[in-house]
Amino acid sequence: MSLVTDAGHPAEPTEGGQRKAPGGRAPHPLRAEALRGFAPWAGAAVLLTFGGMLAGTADRWQGGWAETATEAHTALLIALPLAAAAGCWQGGRERRRGTEELWATTVRPPLARLLVPALPVALWVAAGYLVAVAAALLATWPYVQGDRPHLALVPGDTAVMAAGTLAGHVVGRVVPTRLAAPLLAMAGYLGLGFLEMGGPAGARPLNPADPVPVGELPVWWQPWAMAVWTGGLACAAALAYAARRRVTALLPLAAALSAGALLAQAGDGLWHTDPLARRQVCDTSTTPAVCVNARYAGMLPQVGEALSGVTDKLEGVRNLPVRWADHGGAPRADEAPLPGLTPLGWSAVRGRLTDPEQFAWEAVTALSGRGDCPEGAVSTRVLWADDAVESYLAPNALQKKGLVPGGPDEERRILAARARLAGMAEDERRAWLSAYFAARAGCDAEGVPAL
Amino acid sequence: MTGLLLYARSRALPATLAALAGTAAFAVWAAGRLDAYLDPDRRVPIVALAPLLASAVIGTSLYSASDELDRTAVRRWWPRRLAHLTALTALAALLVTPAVLGHAETFGPPAVLRNTLGCTGLTAAAAVLLGARLSWLPAFGYVTAVYLGSTAAEGRAATIWAWPMQPGAQTGAWATAVAAFVAGATLYAVRGARPEGPRS
Numbered sequence: 001m002s003l004v005t006d007a008g009h010p011a012e013p014t015e016g017g018q019r020k021a022p023g024g025r026a027p028h029p030l031r032a033e034a035l036r037g038f039a040p041w042a043g044a045a046v047l048l049t050f051g052g053m054l055a056g057t058a059d060r061w062q063g064g065w066a067e068t069a070t071e072a073h074t075a076l077l078i079a080l081p082l083a084a085a086a087g088c089w090q091g092g093r094e095r096r097r098g099t100e101e102l103w104a105t106t107v108r109p110p111l112a113r114l115l116v117p118a119l120p121v122a123l124w125v126a127a128g129y130l131v132a133v134a135a136a137l138l139a140t141w142p143y144v145q146g147d148r149p150h151l152a153l154v155p156g157d158t159a160v161m162a163a164g165t166l167a168g169h170v171v172g173r174v175v176p177t178r179l180a181a182p183l184l185a186m187a188g189y190l191g192l193g194f195l196e197m198g199g200p201a202g203a204r205p206l207n208p209a210d211p212v213p214v215g216e217l218p219v220w221w222q223p224w225a226m227a228v229w230t231g232g233l234a235c236a237a238a239l240a241y242a243a244r245r246r247v248t249a250l251l252p253l254a255a256a257l258s259a260g261a262l263l264a265q266a267g268d269g270l271w272h273t274d275p276l277a278r279r280q281v282c283d284t285s286t287t288p289a290v291c292v293n294a295r296y297a298g299m300l301p302q303v304g305e306a307l308s309g310v311t312d313k314l315e316g317v318r319n320l321p322v323r324w325a326d327h328g329g330a331p332r333a334d335e336a337p338l339p340g341l342t343p344l345g346w347s348a349v350r351g352r353l354t355d356p357e358q359f360a361w362e363a364v365t366a367l368s369g370r371g372d373c374p375e376g377a378v379s380t381r382v383l384w385a386d387d388a389v390e391s392y393l394a395p396n397a398l399q400k401k402g403l404v405p406g407g408p409d410e411e412r413r414i415l416a417a418r419a420r421l422a423g424m425a426e427d428e429r430r431a432w433l434s435a436y437f438a439a440r441a442g443c444d445a446e447g448v449p450a451l
Numbered sequence: 452m453t454g455l456l457l458y459a460r461s462r463a464l465p466a467t468l469a470a471l472a473g474t475a476a477f478a479v480w481a482a483g484r485l486d487a488y489l490d491p492d493r494r495v496p497i498v499a500l501a502p503l504l505a506s507a508v509i510g511t512s513l514y515s516a517s518d519e520l521d522r523t524a525v526r527r528w529w530p531r532r533l534a535h536l537t538a539l540t541a542l543a544a545l546l547v548t549p550a551v552l553g554h555a556e557t558f559g560p561p562a563v564l565r566n567t568l569g570c571t572g573l574t575a576a577a578a579v580l581l582g583a584r585l586s587w588l589p590a591f592g593y594v595t596a597v598y599l600g601s602t603a604a605e606g607r608a609a610t611i612w613a614w615p616m617q618p619g620a621q622t623g624a625w626a627t628a629v630a631a632f633v634a635g636a637t638l639y640a641v642r643g644a645r646p647e648g649p650r651s
Contacts, residue, residue, distance in 0.1 A: 049592040056600025056613070078595040089585065096584065096647075178463075178514065179470060182507035182587040189500060189595065190481075345603055 034120035038093070042086035043124030043131075046161070049082055050075045050132040054139075060345035061136070063143035066214050066274065066295060067344050069150035072133045076157055076209035077196070081188025083125045083161045084168035088181040090121045091172020114173070114242040122165040129161045130154070143351040145298030147276060153212070156223025160208040163227075163234035164188075170237045205263040205270055214342065215277040215295070215328070222270045225259040232256025273328070280327045286311035288336065288367070289323035296341055299351065303338070306356035307363055310393045318434040324363055333441075336366045360394035369441030377443040385448050388417040389436060392429075417451040458531060467512040467539065474504045475546035482550040491557035492618075495598075497550050498558045498566060499615055503594050505543035506570035510586035512539065513578045513639065518646040533640040540571045540632070556619035566615050569628030570594065572635030579635075583644040 033039060053075055054061070061067040094100045094117075103113055133154055171184055195207045204210050208230055212218075232252040239249035263270065274295075282291035283304045288311070290304045307324070314320060325335040339362035341348045353359050365371070368386050370378055391399045398404075404414040424432060432449055439447030459465070478501040487494045513536070515521055521528065544567040548560045555561055570590050578586035594615050601613035610623030617624035 049596045052596035053600035178511045186504050
């Protein structure tokens with residue numbers, strides 16, 4: 001017997017007094033539960049919440065496949081508690097309607113009575129999550145500059161959303177209070193936030209919403225183990241609550257604990273750096289060569305264009321670094337680090353450099369190699385020489401306006417140094433710059449030619 | 452028993468007051484755990500989530516178990532509804548504020564007050580449109596999405612759409628929160644919570 005009929009297909013009376021659909025079969029209760037009531041709204045709520053968060057942070061993920069994957073995974077911090085709260089709300093439905101006793105009189109076993117309203121919400125929540133992820137991938141696609149879509153975490157995260165909904169449903173059945181759903185949501189936010197910020201290190205692999213750094217990839221079995229870990233716990237809770245033989249809950253519980261033990265034992269071994277993030281593509285037609293990380297290979301022409309003014313002026317200069325490097329690790333002795341294209345949202349947004357002039361200035365400051373010198377270790381004379389080189393090769397906005405820090409005396413000397421370098425003959429300047437770059441990376445004034 | 456007491460019982464106000472007190476106590480405890488006195492910015496979770504939870508408590512208290520009976524009363528309901536909502540909002544703001552005392556411009560008392568007003572306004576409007584028992588959902592979705600989604604948001608527009616995450620007295624954020632409260636409170640006072648029958 002079904003307690004629910006579909007308004008879209010009016011039931012017709014039959015001889016026995018029972019009602020059935022025109023096709024001859026009564027619509028399955030799952031169909032009505034999935035198409036009507038709270039389930040579609042739960043999916044819409046997840047989609048809107050997730051979508052709202054993605055829209056607010058678009059600058060920092062749109063255009064990078066890895067960033068998009070990280071953002072979609074990070075969204076679990078808010079989407080998972082919301083899913084649990086949605087399940088909890090659905091779980092309290094019969095209590096709110098006052099139909100618990102009526103349900104208890106049906107011939108369906110308790111587990112079926114639990115799953116019929118619970119599964120559609122779980123499916124809609126998972127669908128809402130998947131649609132949001134798909135929308136994010138589509139939004140990223142037009143702006144990507146390399147790499148490939150990172151989808152490894154999506155199956156596990158989707159399963160986690162469904163598991164959270166089912167677990168929330170059981171909580172809703174058990175806890176008879178109006179505030180159960182919002183309290184569960186709040187507890188979820190706080191719990192996941194605590195695990196992220198200050199939880200025990202051993203719990204990190206078990207946290208389904210543990211943040212994943214950009215460019216880190218899971219081992220192939222991590223998403224599936226996470227799905228079994230969370231899904232097993234949710235199924236165990238459902239079976240323990242509603243199964244006729246509650247001992248059957250031990251089966252999913254054992255599976256969950258096995259998966260959890262596997263995850264905990266693997267620890268940091270669950271993740272490895274994307275090999276692509278260690279590679280770079282280079283334009284070797286200039287000196288120094290211009291390299292960008294292979295994940296953003298499409299930005300090489302833009303970066304080369306932004307640095308073309310610098311490389312043109314450095315033509316014929318000796319002792320330069322071999323390249324501006326962007327291979328994810330520390331630059332070697334003969335390399336200068338390329339200014340960071342990542343994290344997205346600052347220097348680069350949607351595949352474009354936001355401020356090429358500032359980027360070029362940062363690239364020139366990197367050429368000096370004095371970024372790691374302790375504060376106060378670099379003498380004033382070297383700082384003035386650095387300023388003159390920057391002002392000549394790629395002045396920033398302040399240097400273009402002729403503005404300098406310090407008092408009148410310092411201002412006069414800095415402006416004089418800039419003027420001397422700019423006023424040198426070509427050969428003289430090349431020689432001076434060659435001597436200047438020969439002393440690169442030194443924090444003291446030794447070797448830096450005077451201006 | 453007087454009418455007011457009966458009204459308070461019918462709206463589960465004792466439990467609501469206890470829940471608000473619990474929210475405030477938890478906020479104070481959490482603020483201590485965050486060592487917020489070292490860095491006021493660490494109070495962001497308190498400023499965003501404590502008013503949200505308080506508004507959820509207030510929203511669920513707007514439920515009436517006897518809506519049809521209520522509507523047969525000869526007395527006007529709007530003064531009671533308005534007093535109910537504003538009194539609980541004021542109480543919530545008063546209770547949650549001690550968790551973030553000091554540094555008014557960096558997620559301090561004004562921000563908590565603003566968020567309490569805004570979240571309660573959203574929840575009251577949701578109670579009219581969705582029903583009191585589910586009234587927490589839109590505010591939860593919105594505030595949590597903004598919580599994660601507004602970290603890099605800047606500019607005047609951000610003070611409006613990301614009003615729960617503004618640190619101080621940004622005019623746009625206050626205007627949005629007050630507008631949300633006025634709209635929600637007016638809507639609730641005039642219409643009351645959406646009747647929730649057996650199918651809800």
